[in-house]
Amino acid sequence: xxxxxxxxxxxxxxxxxxxxxxxxxxxxxxxxxxxxxxxxxxxxxxxxxxxxxxxxxxxxxxxxxxxxxxxxxxxxxxxxxxxxxxxxxxxxxxxxxxxxxxxxxxxxxxxxxxxxxxxxxxxxxxxxxxxxxxxxxxxxxxxxxxxxxxxxxxxxxxxxxxxxxxxxxxxxxxxxxxxxxxxxxxxxxxxxxxxxxxxxxxxx
Numbered sequence: 392x393x394x395x396x397x398x399x400x401x402x403x404x405x406x407x408x409x410x411x412x413x414x415x416x417x418x419x420x421x422x423x424x425x426x427x428x429x430x431x432x433x434x435x436x437x438x439x440x441x442x443x444x445x446x447x448x449x450x451x452x453x454x455x456x457x458x459x460x461x462x463x464x465x466x467x468x469x470x471x472x473x474x475x476x477x478x479x480x481x482x483x484x485x486x487x488x489x490x491x492x493x494x495x496x497x498x499x500x501x502x503x504x505x506x507x508x509x510x511x512x513x514x515x516x517x518x519x520x521x522x523x524x525x526x527x528x529x530x531x532x533x534x535x536x537x538x539x540x541x542x543x544x545x546x547x548x549x550x551x552x553x554x555x556x557x558x559x560x561x562x563x564x565x566x567x568x569x570x571x572x573x574x575x576x577x578x579x580x581x582x583x584x585x586x587x588x589x590x591x592x593x594x595x
Contacts, residue, residue: 425551426560438550439592445548446524448480451534455484455513456493457568457575458530462552462582464506466528469586475594483516485537494568500575504583521545528552530564530582555585 425434442448450466452459463482470477491513493501501508521527521538525547529535532551553564564581567574 423562425554426562428560431554431560434551434554435588435592438555438589441526441548441550442589442593444524445478445526447478448526448528449516449519449521449547450480450482450528451485451516451538452482452530453484453534453566454486454488454491454568455482455515456491456511457497457566458564458578458582459483459528460493460508460511460513461497461501461504461506461579462528462530462586464501464508465504465579465583466586466590468505469590473590473594475590482514483519484513485516485534485541486513487515487517489514496570496572496575497567500572500579503576504579517541521547523547526550531566532562550589552582552585552589555588556581557588558584 424430448463448466450459450462452462459482463480467477467480489512493508493511498508498511516538521542523546527538527547527549529549529551530553535549538545538547551562553562554560556564559581564578564585567578
């Protein structure tokens with residue numbers, strides 16, 4: 392980050408992102424084991440317990456225009472269909488800017504999954520207060536490092552949503568930003584399957 396951008400960022404009260412704190416690197420590496428079937432089953436059960444004890448659910452991605460707003464929107468819609476009562480569900484981005492809309496491709500693809508992103512505007516997590524009763528749905532493991540730097544000592548709970556996709560246990564859900572309709576559909580389909588599994592494990 393340039394000195395000018397850093398000074399502007401600090402002046403706005405926004406914390407700049409940097410290299411990951413060393414203490415979170417082993418946790419990120421360990422996620423590879425959770426992709427293996429026996430560990431993945433246990434992780435799904437653990438995630439269900441975490442979700443049921445949440446006071447607030449935060450879907451998180453980088454810019455809060457593609458993945459996290461869809462993830463939050465689909466979670467809310469699917470829970471309502473199942474008659475499940477959830478705590479407040481919001482979506483946030485790691486980047487500092489607010490007010491960016493979802494792309495036309497994101498809006499159109501999300502609509503096919505029953506999620507309306509037409510009026511969505513991005514919102515940064517950097518102005519939030521994060522606590523131990525928050526549950527953060529993470530789409531990329533490296534975002535854990537950014538959160539540790541932004542909110543040291545906050546100790547929220549995490550669910551790596553990609554690990555819950557029964558068709559693909561990869562812990563990361565790739566960013567479809569600037570991709571074509573097929574790219575968005577693949578990403579949203581992974582998030583759909585993961586949410587369906589999470590809710591089925593949590594509210595059997």
